[in-house]
Amino acid sequence: MLNRIALNLIALGFTLLVVFALCREANATVLVIDPGHGGEDGGAVSPYGDVESNINLEISIKLKCLMCLFGDAPVMIRDTDISIHDPKANTLREKKVSDLKNRVSLINSIEDAFLISIHQNTFTDSRYSGAHKFYNCDESRPFAELLQKRIRNHLDPTNTREAKKVPKGVYLMEHVNCPAVLAECGFLTNLRELEQLRSPSYQLKIAAIIASTYLTSY
Ligand SMILES: [Zn+2]
Numbered sequence: 207m208l209n210r211i212a213l214n215l216i217a218l219g220f221t222l223l224v225v226f227a228l229c230r231e232a233n234a235t236v237l238v239i240d241p242g243h244g245g246e247d248g249g250a251v252s253p254y255g256d257v258e259s260n261i262n263l264e265i266s267i268k269l270k271c272l273m274c275l276f277g278d279a280p281v282m283i284r285d286t287d288i289s290i291h292d293p294k295a296n297t298l299r300e301k302k303v304s305d306l307k308n309r310v311s312l313i314n315s316i317e318d319a320f321l322i323s324i325h326q327n328t329f330t331d332s333r334y335s336g337a338h339k340f341y342n343c344d345e346s347r348p349f350a351e352l353l354q355k356r357i358r359n360h361l362d363p364t365n366t367r368e369a370k371k372v373p374k375g376v377y378l379m380e381h382v383n384c385p386a387v388l389a390e391c392g393f394l395t396n397l398r399e400l401e402q403l404r405s406p407s408y409q410l411k412i413a414a415i416i417a418s419t420y421l422t423s424y
Contacts, residue, residue, distance in 0.1 A: 235424045237273060237280040238313055240323040240378070241266035245289030247302050250328040252394035258326045261403050263287065265391060266324050268406075268413035276421065281316060283309055310381045320346070320424055321386035322416060323378060326403065328395045335396035336365035337412075339389055340372040346385035347371075353387065353419045360415055389416065 241262040243249035249258030266282065273280045284290060290312075291304035313321055327338065337357045341350035350369035358365045372379045372388055379388055391412055392399040402408040 234278075235318045235320040236316055237278060237420055237424070238283065238316060238319045238321045238384075239266045239269055239280050240283040240309060240313070240321060241285075242323055242325040243289075244284050244287055244305075245291075245301075246298055247289055247305065250326060250394055252328075252400050253332075254400070256394055256400060256404065258328075258394060259287065261326055261391070261394075261409070262324045264406070265409045265412050268410050269322075269324075269416050272413055272417040273420070276417075278421075281319075283312065306377050309378055313378075313382045313384065313386075316384075319382075319384040320349075320420070321382055321384055322420070323386065323388045325388060325390050327390045327393045329393060330395075332395050332397065335393045335399040336362060336367050337389070337391050338367045339369040339387055340376075340379070341369060342372050342379045342382070342386045342388075346387050349385070349419065349423045350387045352423065353389070353416065356415050356419055357412075361411055 241259070243259035243262060245259075247259065249262070251257055263284070263286075267285060270280050270282055270285070289301055289305045290308045291301040292308070295301040295304040313319055337354070339350040339354045339357075341347045347369070354367065354369040374380075376388065379386055392403050394400050394403065
């Protein structure tokens with residue numbers, strides 16, 4: 207039963223992708239996919255040792271593959287488990303700062319970019335779960351709101367979160383010049399959601415919803 211639902215969801219996702227890819231205009235923006243963290247900076251860690259950067263990368267690679275399938279050529283900030291810091295950075299802190307600055311430079315060098323930055327959440331209380339989307343400006347707000355709504359409708363009806371303006375202090379989101387959405391895909395500290403986030407089929411569903419939302423928006 208669950209497998210049939212999953213197959214139907216994936217089939218629906220692919221149908222949406224085909225329809226909207228065919229409807230797109232030629233002057234579409236360039237999708238930049240940023241799998242958060244990488245290399246020595248694994249980001250958040252679940253209570254069972256799952257490293258955020260790996261899940262970010264798995265979802266991002268699936269998103270890239272889906273976009274390529276429909277003739278898009280997204281830019282990936284990283285497609286392996288690396289940090290993109292300068293060689294002269296020594297300490298972990300220096301490497302994290304340098305990595306973020308290099309990500310911003312790369313993103314700001316791309317004309318007509320639209321950034322989606324993939325991350326996972328954690329919280330001290332394991333009851334909390336649910337994907338949450340954040341936008342950096344009015345231009346990316348509709349995409350974040352639509353994505354949040356589609357995640358709720360197609361993946362997690364219990365998720366009552368609303369897309370929000372990114373809080374102060376998120377360096378990457380504050381320094382990029384393009385419209386950007388921070389996609390927190392779920393909580394590593396909630397066991398039910400963690401098990402979903404570990405699963406390649408759930409990662410694919412998240413990627414399919416992001417891809418179809420992008421294709422309908424740009
Ligand atoms: Zn993160």
